[in-house]
Amino acid sequence: MTAFVAKRIASSLLLLLGLVTVVFVIMRLLPGDPAALFITPTVPRQVADRIREQFGLDQPVLVQYLQWLWNALQGRLGFSLVHQKEVGQVIAAAFPHTAALAITAVLLEIAGGVSIGTLCARFRGRFLDRLISSSALVLYTLPTFWVGVLLLAAFSYGLGLLPPSQTHSIGAETLGIFGYVLDYVVHLILPAVALAIPGAAGVARYLRTGLVSALDQEYVTAARSMGVSERKILTSYALPNAAIPLITVVGLDIGTLLAGALVVETLFSWPGMGRLTVLAIFSRDYPLVAGCALLSGTMVVAANFIADLLYAIFDPRIRIVS
Amino acid sequence: MNAAGAEGKDSLGEFWRWAAVVLTAGWVLIYIFLSIIHSRVICSGLVSLLLAPVAFLARAGSTDYLWNTALLDYRCAAAVWLGSGIFIVACATGAAVRWKWTQVFLQFIGGKKAGGREGAVLSFGVCAAAGFLLLAAAAPFVAPFDANAQGDLATTRELRPLSNGIAWEISRAVREAPAGEAVLVRALRDADEYLLHRHVRFTRPGSIEYETMLHGEAGLRAHRVVFLFGTDAVGRDLLSRVVYGTRVSLGVGAAAVLVSLLIGCIVGFLAGAFSGFVDRVLMSGVDLALSIPSLFLAVTLVAFLGRSSLTTVVVLAVTGWMAIARLVRGEVMKVREQEFVLAAKLLGVSQGRIIVAHFMPNVLPVALTASVLQLGNAVLGEAALSFLGLGIQPPTPSWGNIIGEGMTSLGSAPWIGIFPGAAVSVLALVSHLIVESSQEIAARG
Numbered sequence: 001m002t003a004f005v006a007k008r009i010a011s012s013l014l015l016l017l018g019l020v021t022v023v024f025v026i027m028r029l030l031p032g033d034p035a036a037l038f039i040t041p042t043v044p045r046q047v048a049d050r051i052r053e054q055f056g057l058d059q060p061v062l063v064q065y066l067q068w069l070w071n072a073l074q075g076r077l078g079f080s081l082v083h084q085k086e087v088g089q090v091i092a093a094a095f096p097h098t099a100a101l102a103i104t105a106v107l108l109e110i111a112g113g114v115s116i117g118t119l120c121a122r123f124r125g126r127f128l129d130r131l132i133s134s135s136a137l138v139l140y141t142l143p144t145f146w147v148g149v150l151l152l153a154a155f156s157y158g159l160g161l162l163p164p165s166q167t168h169s170i171g172a173e174t175l176g177i178f179g180y181v182l183d184y185v186v187h188l189i190l191p192a193v194a195l196a197i198p199g200a201a202g203v204a205r206y207l208r209t210g211l212v213s214a215l216d217q218e219y220v221t222a223a224r225s226m227g228v229s230e231r232k233i234l235t236s237y238a239l240p241n242a243a244i245p246l247i248t249v250v251g252l253d254i255g256t257l258l259a260g261a262l263v264v265e266t267l268f269s270w271p272g273m274g275r276l277t278v279l280a281i282f283s284r285d286y287p288l289v290a291g292c293a294l295l296s297g298t299m300v301v302a303a304n305f306i307a308d309l310l311y312a313i314f315d316p317r318i319r320i321v322s
Numbered sequence: 323m324n325a326a327g328a329e330g331k332d333s334l335g336e337f338w339r340w341a342a343v344v345l346t347a348g349w350v351l352i353y354i355f356l357s358i359i360h361s362r363v364i365c366s367g368l369v370s371l372l373l374a375p376v377a378f379l380a381r382a383g384s385t386d387y388l389w390n391t392a393l394l395d396y397r398c399a400a401a402v403w404l405g406s407g408i409f410i411v412a413c414a415t416g417a418a419v420r421w422k423w424t425q426v427f428l429q430f431i432g433g434k435k436a437g438g439r440e441g442a443v444l445s446f447g448v449c450a451a452a453g454f455l456l457l458a459a460a461a462p463f464v465a466p467f468d469a470n471a472q473g474d475l476a477t478t479r480e481l482r483p484l485s486n487g488i489a490w491e492i493s494r495a496v497r498e499a500p501a502g503e504a505v506l507v508r509a510l511r512d513a514d515e516y517l518l519h520r521h522v523r524f525t526r527p528g529s530i531e532y533e534t535m536l537h538g539e540a541g542l543r544a545h546r547v548v549f550l551f552g553t554d555a556v557g558r559d560l561l562s563r564v565v566y567g568t569r570v571s572l573g574v575g576a577a578a579v580l581v582s583l584l585i586g587c588i589v590g591f592l593a594g595a596f597s598g599f600v601d602r603v604l605m606s607g608v609d610l611a612l613s614i615p616s617l618f619l620a621v622t623l624v625a626f627l628g629r630s631s632l633t634t635v636v637v638l639a640v641t642g643w644m645a646i647a648r649l650v651r652g653e654v655m656k657v658r659e660q661e662f663v664l665a666a667k668l669l670g671v672s673q674g675r676i677i678v679a680h681f682m683p684n685v686l687p688v689a690l691t692a693s694v695l696q697l698g699n700a701v702l703g704e705a706a707l708s709f710l711g712l713g714i715q716p717p718t719p720s721w722g723n724i725i726g727e728g729m730t731s732l733g734s735a736p737w738i739g740i741f742p743g744a745a746v747s748v749l750a751l752v753s754h755l756i757v758e759s760s761q762e763i764a765a766r767g
Contacts, residue, residue, distance in 0.1 A: 018610040026626055130334060141750040143702050145709055146743030149725060153736035164732075256615045263617070263706050267729070277618070278710050281625040293622045297614045304613070 004312055012305045019297040023290050024068050028061070072294065078287035082280070087291035090276065095295075097167060098272030101195070101265070102257035104188055108196035110250060113203025114243070120204065121211035121242075122234055133208065139201035145263040148194040152267070155190060163187050165269035191268040195261055199253050206249055210242030217241075244315050251307025258303065259296030338442035345449045346431055349456070350410055356464060357407070363520065364463055367400035369513035377510050387514070395462055396517045402459040440759040440766070447756035454749060458569040466547065467559045469566035469719045473524025474531040478557035480735040481549050489522040489547045490535055524557060551741045554724070555731045563719040564742050570720040571746075574631065574713075575700035578638035582700075583693045586643040590650025591685070594658065605651070608644045616641040616699075617706055624712045634713045638700045646692045653688045657681055691760055698753025705746045721746050 043051075052058055056067055071077070077087035116132060123129045156164040163169060163186060172183045214220065215238050223233050260273030269275070273292060280288040357364060374388050374397060387393070416424025431445055457464055467489065472478075478487055524547075525532040536544070551560035593604040611619070620637040627633045657663060657680065666676050701721075707713030708722025716723055721742040728738030 014606070015610055015613050018606070019613065022610070026622075029626070137754065138747075138751060141698075141754050142747050143705060143743070143750065145706060145725065146739075146747055149728075149732065149736075149739040149743055152732055153740065157733040157736065259615050259618055262621060263709060266710055277621060278712070281621060281712065284625075286625070289622060289625045293614070293618065296618045300615060301613050 001312070005309065008305055008308055012301050015301050016298060019301070020069060020072050020294065021065075023293055024065055027286065027290055028064075077291035077294065080280075080285055080288045080291075082283045082285045082288070087287050090288060091273070091291055091295055094271060094273050094276045097270060098258060098260050098265070098274065100184075100188060101191055101261065101270060101272055102254060104192040105195035105199065105257055105261075106250060106254050108192055109199035109203055109253065110246075112196060112200035114207060114239075114246075116200065117204040117207030117211065118234065118239065120208040121215065121238070122230075124208075124212050124215075129208075133205070136201040136204050136208075140198055140205060142198055142201075144194055144198055144261070145267055147197050148191070148264050148267040151190050151194050162190050164190070167271060191261070191264050191270050194264050194267075195257065203246060203249060207242055207246060210245060211238050214238040214242045244311065247307050247311050247314065251303050251310075252300075254307075255300035255303030258299040260292070335439035335442045338439060338446050342431055342442060342446040342449050345446065345453070349449070349453050353406065353410065353456075357403075360463055363396075363517070364400065364403060366513040366516045367396045367463065368404060369509055370517060371397040371400040371404070373506055373510035373513070377507055380504075380507075390514075390518070392518060393514055399460045399462045402456065403463055406456055406460075438766075440762040443755050443759040444763065447752050447759065450748070450752045451756065454568060454572060454752070457565055458572045461566050461569045465559075465562035465565040466550075467522055467562045468520065469563050470558060470717050471522050471524070471562070472557050473522075474526070474529050475557050477526040477529040477531075478524045478553055479555055480731060480738075481553040481557075482735075483552040483560075483737050483741075484548060484550065485552065486546060486548050487553075488525045488527060488532060489545045490525065491520070491522050491543045491545060524553070524559070552735070552737045554727060554738050555735065560724075560738060560741055563724055564721070564745055567719040567721045567724055567742060568745065570714055570718060571701050571704055571722070572749075574634055574638070574704050574720070575697050577635045578642060578700045578704075579693050579697045581635065581639035582643035582696060583646060583689060585639065586646025586692075587650050587685075587689055589643065590647040590689075591654055591681075593647070594651040594654025597655070601651075604647075608647055611641075611644050617703060620703060620707060621710070621712060624707065629712055629715060631714055631718075634704060634707060637707070638703050641703065642696050642700055646689055646696060649688050649692045650685055653685045654681060657684045687764070691757055691764075694753055694760075695757040698750045698757075701749055701753075702746065705742075 049058075056064055059067070075088050077091075079085075080087050080090050083090045116136065120129045120132050120136075152164055155162045167187050168180070168183050169187075172180055175183060211234070215234075217238075220233055220237055223237055224230075228237075258273075260275075260277055261270075262274035262278060264270070265272045265274035266278050273295065277289065277292040277296075279285075280292060370393060374393075378388055413424055413427065415421075417428060431449065471489075473487075473489075481487065523535075525535065549559055549561070551564060554560050554563065589604055589608070593601045614622075620641045623637045623640060624633055627636065660680075663676060663680055666680060671679075704713055704720065705722035705725070708720045709726040711723070711726060714720040714723055716727065724742040725739045725746075728735070728742075732739060
């Protein structure tokens with residue numbers, strides 16, 4: 001197990017190093033250097049040189065790279081030009097919203113996907129299963145932004161049940177702590193559901209396939225011949241085995257969502273990482289873009305690492321083979 | 323599948339088979355319908371298509387205008403329209419006289435060729451994809467109006483689907499033909515002029531502009547028109563925009579997939595052929611590229627490359643080659659171990675010949691299947707980028723930017739976002755159906 005973990009950590013770190021390097025190279029390939037934004041033709045030469053020196057641009061590229069690496073390690077990602085704050089601070093303000101959205105979406109995804117997948121496997125081959133399975137395929141391929149548009153049109157503008165954008169209503173501060181949190185949750189529902197629907201359909205399809213093949217295994221036949229009820233076979237024999245591969249699927253989803261749901265966050269004006277990135281691109285705030293890219297890559301790598309670890313804990317075969 | 327899935331197999335296969343047949347019949351009906359209602363444009367397009375080469379070869383007058391982009395567009399559409407017409411007629415006559423190839427083709431359409439449910443699903447997917455391609459290629463004939471035709475803003479903006487209006491068509495100026503102009507050239511000029519002057523302006527009966535136009539300028543013809551999908555926030559016909567958007571979205575997607583197919587095949591082949599160090603380096607490159615969510619990578623690249631159609635293609639290609647490379651690598655490694663490759667080596671067949679004759683036929687189908695799925699992903703990616711305002715820039719319509727434009731009026735005109743979104747979803751579903759069914763057929767052997 002230790003060797004397995006060490007190997008995984010090493011490869012994750014290597015990936016992160018590659019990521020940091022790629023971001024550095026892209027930043028350097030930009031026309032002009034980061035200091036060019038401050039240096040206009042009217043700026044005196046000495047001041048321009050001072051600014052270049054401050055950014056470390058008078059150093060050789062290798063030194064700059066190592067400096068960038070060292071700073072990135074310490075979480076110093078530069079200075080956001082639009083927000084006039086450290087990139088780290090800007091990201092720290094946006095990340096909790098993304099985390100709340102991602103966690104809610106993943107919980108909904110697991111709850112919906114597992115219950116629908118189990119239902120399909122329970123009635124496998126029958127009309128209900130075929131109906132749900134084919135609609136799951138349709139839902140799985142739906143683009144999230146269209147789901148978002150439909151949800152907005154139906155529940156927000158059509159029925160007027162849920163708020164269309166932002167995290168809080170105007171004047172939410174006056175509601176007291178309970179009302180404030182409730183207001184946040186109400187705003188969270190639509191974007192989370194929009195993200196969860198295609199994911200849940202994917203989980204359901206995956207789980208159904210796993211369950212159906214698990215139900216063909218010999219231990220199920222053995223359990224059945226010993227008179228264990230079909231319901232118990234499904235939930236306590238087949239499900240735990242079929243659910244293990246879901247760790248990878250859900251892990252990937254969590255990573256992607258924590259990186260920021262670009263489209264859905266923009267659609268619902270949710271002030272998270274995705275929207276931050278899009279706004280940073282529109283305002284050409286390159287240090288912030290680089291910071292967001294680094295964080296998103298890190299989230300995905302970390303989520304995959306944790307998923308691999310959990311997989312190895314639940315399925316010992318993995319750590320023996322590798 | 324397994325025993326549990328097998329019982330319902332026939333009825334579901336039957337469903338997909340019928341769906342494919344109904345879909346094909348639907349396309350034919352739409353084709354005939356559009357041919358009738360747009361007969362004037364289509365005839366002019368055909369005349370232009372057939373006579374333009376004659377005029378060019380005969381050097382009749384100035385040939386500059388022959389290369390007008392709008393005219394080229396109409397001529398390409400005319401070629402596609404003529405081609406599909408000939409195809410439909412050939413199928414119908416072939417079926418009537420029981421010609422062998424038509425029978426084979428119709429069996430394929432019905433899903434009987436590949437057999438089973440998967441065959442039916444595959445043929446359904448292929449029919450649907452063919453329809454999308456026809457839409458894209460013949461957009462000027464399918465779309466009722468120009469994608470950017472506008473009108474009286476006050477009365478024609480945000481009209482509901484199926485609402486009606488008036489389109490003023492600026493009628494062709496009647497000109498005296500110069501003396502001695504050949505009949506053919508005059509016919510071409512007439513056709514081209516009609517195509518180039520298909521400007522319309524939308525109004526609604528009762529509006530001030532309608533009354534002015536009705537009693538004012540001569541040379542204007544009014545048609546009653548129905549906006550099938552409604553109009554958008556600035557009064558453009560949504561159906562026309564979605565149809566022209568098909569062309570942009572599919573074109574950008576296809577270009578991106580071609581590039582990623584190229585990158586993926588080269589990287590996958592190198593990694594599979596030279597195992598060891600090269601393989602490890604290339605595959606960690608693939609892992610690195612996969613470690614960033616593809617849309618995030620695309621958006622970040624757009625930030626540094628600037629916004630344009632070319633950037634969109636590049637960005638989608640760069641984010642889409644990894645899956646293809648992985649599959650190609652796996653397939654190359656599998657083929658490399660096969661005995662026929664060893665036999666060819668022992669017989670002294672050259673390296674290049676082995677690659678062309680032994681690797682390509684095995685690797686290409688896998689790569690092509692992957693690229694169909696990738697096409698669906700690329701169209702989704704394009705839609706997402708354009709939706710964010712980072713892809714295709716307005717006023718060029720693409721599915722994504724129509725949805726994006728619709729967001730500002732989602733409360734009052736939800737259909738602006740709904741129709742192009744439905745198009746994206748259907749295309750994504752179709753690419754999934756094609757890929758899943760062809761993989762199942764391949765696995766069945």
